[in-house]
Amino acid sequence: TKTAQALTVEGLTVHYGGVCAVRDLSFAVPAGEAIGVIGANGAGKTSTLKAVMGLVPRKVGTLRYGDVDLSRVHARAMVRHRIGYVPEGRHVFAGLPVEKNLLLGAYVRKWNAETRATLAEVYEMFPVLGEMRGRLAGALSGGQQQMLAIGRALMARPRLLLLDEPSMGLSPKLVEEILAVLLRLRSEGLSLLLVEQNAKLTFEATSSCLVVENGEVAMRGTSAQLRHDPQVRRIYLGL
Numbered sequence: 001t002k003t004a005q006a007l008t009v010e011g012l013t014v015h016y017g018g019v020c021a022v023r024d025l026s027f028a029v030p031a032g033e034a035i036g037v038i039g040a041n042g043a044g045k046t047s048t049l050k051a052v053m054g055l056v057p058r059k060v061g062t063l064r065y066g067d068v069d070l071s072r073v074h075a076r077a078m079v080r081h082r083i084g085y086v087p088e089g090r091h092v093f094a095g096l097p098v099e100k101n102l103l104l105g106a107y108v109r110k111w112n113a114e115t116r117a118t119l120a121e122v123y124e125m126f127p128v129l130g131e132m133r134g135r136l137a138g139a140l141s142g143g144q145q146q147m148l149a150i151g152r153a154l155m156a157r158p159r160l161l162l163l164d165e166p167s168m169g170l171s172p173k174l175v176e177e178i179l180a181v182l183l184r185l186r187s188e189g190l191s192l193l194l195v196e197q198n199a200k201l202t203f204e205a206t207s208s209c210l211v212v213e214n215g216e217v218a219m220r221g222t223s224a225q226l227r228h229d230p231q232v233r234r235i236y237l238g239l
């Protein structure tokens, strides 16, 4: 049951009242691959992820995960299709202990030996969470909260993980740690859809990327191509 499946998104549009945040966006996350979406503040990256998850009203031509049509699947049911979501700003439950936050991520699963094994895997991947399992999540640093948010999503055993700006507000050293986590998840066969303002991190973590501007695809290509593109280097890498 480890087989990864492809996510296919065709003709995705998001409106907030009169504001068009995403316009006719199409992309795919092939099985087992990591795909990046980069763009400036307000380009429509968060709206894209939320629309895939069904968290904002959307119009979409095709939204499919493997054989499953997701266009009518409610956000709450996504996790049952093995799709995980790590929201922007982490949204951990600050008043609950670290371990309780993790267990909440497994709410769709039975509490059994398998769930315990997943918890052990999460603590193995993020030793600091194990050390702080009894502490309130609100007492963790920003980087630790980001690890917790990722760990919580992993508790549901996703095959595809959608991540919204995991590097936000983190020091360069912690961004390196996030990169290491993303590369490890890839090596374990997870598919990733990574939305980021940090283009450098994204190019290192993914095989190909979309560049979005004003809700539309401005450029797309392999991450290796894009990181050498003069325009991308100037606008998104500040080089």
Ligand code: ATP
Pocket: 016, 019, 020, 021, 039, 040, 041, 042, 043, 044, 045, 046, 047, 048, 088, 197
């Ligand atoms: P950020 O990096 O700030 O998250 P983003 O690329 O993720 O930016 P979105 O958050 O998707 O961009 O926003 C895209 C556009 O939609 C922006 O113009 C934003 O102001 C607008 N927008 C986002 N959410 C809403 C909302 N709930 N109501 C109205 N407009 C919104």
